Amino acid sequence: MAPKLILTGFMATGKSAVARAIARRLSWRLIDCDQRLAAQSGKSIAEVFRAHGEAHFRDLEGAIIQELADEDRRCPQCTNPLPAVIATGGGALVDARNFEALSRAGVIICLAARPEVIARRAGPHAASRPMLAAGGKPLGERIAELIDARRDAYARAPITIDTSDLSIEQAADAAIAAYAEYAKTWAPSAPPPS
Numbered sequence: 001m002a003p004k005l006i007l008t009g010f011m012a013t014g015k016s017a018v019a020r021a022i023a024r025r026l027s028w029r030l031i032d033c034d035q036r037l038a039a040q041s042g043k044s045i046a047e048v049f050r051a052h053g054e055a056h057f058r059d060l061e062g063a064i065i066q067e068l069a070d071e072d073r074r075c076p077q078c079t080n081p082l083p084a085v086i087a088t089g090g091g092a093l094v095d096a097r098n099f100e101a102l103s104r105a106g107v108i109i110c111l112a113a114r115p116e117v118i119a120r121r122a123g124p125h126a127a128s129r130p131m132l133a134a135g136g137k138p139l140g141e142r143i144a145e146l147i148d149a150r151r152d153a154y155a156r157a158p159i160t161i162d163t164s165d166l167s168i169e170q171a172a173d174a175a176i177a178a179y180a181e182y183a184k185t186w187a188p189s190a191p192p193p194s
Contacts, residue, residue, distance in 0.1 A: 003186045004084045004106030005179045010147055011090040011129060012121035013111035014163045014171050019087035021172035029084040033064050049130035061089055062098055069101035093153040104188040107179050110157035113164045115143045158182060
């Protein structure tokens with residue numbers, strides 16, 4: 001199975017925008033986990049959190065990631081695996097099962113940014129982001145708290161790209177180059193024991 005290019009990382013680091021740029025450039029299929037979750041549930045991410053809570057959201061997210069990891073779409077003419085770019089939600093790697101599933105599917109690249117950059121990017125939409133709105137703390141404090149809580153999960157990714165000072169196109173360039181180099185030696189990790 002050809003490795004997929006998987007972007008993960010904290011919110012407002014550019015996952016969705018960079019994934020779109022990569023998919024456009026490489027003519028690969030684009031899969032945005034949050035968009036797929038919203039389409040399948042018929043609710044926005046914020047509505048899912050409000051109506052059912054974070055645990056339910058994480059269950060839905062995990063099911064989508066497992067489905068994507070197991071997917072083996074192939075070209076009908078040549079039967080080669082069809083490549084894809086996947087953008088995960090910001091907390092996807094916190095669950096070790098998601099990390100294991102994504103590791104089987106492809107090359108995981110974590111996008112990062114300095115907390116003040118994240119605050120600036122998320123600022124206008126912070127209230128609509130359930131994880132930022134939780135706890136009623138000032139935005140900068142909440143971002144620092146979440147980044148610290150997820151630090152070990154993000155460190156699992158074999159590649160990290162700081163997008164703080166990069167345009168979308170520059171971040172896409174960096175991700176494509178890192179993917180191309182890492183994919184030379186990539187092999188899917190073994191699935192977890194049942």
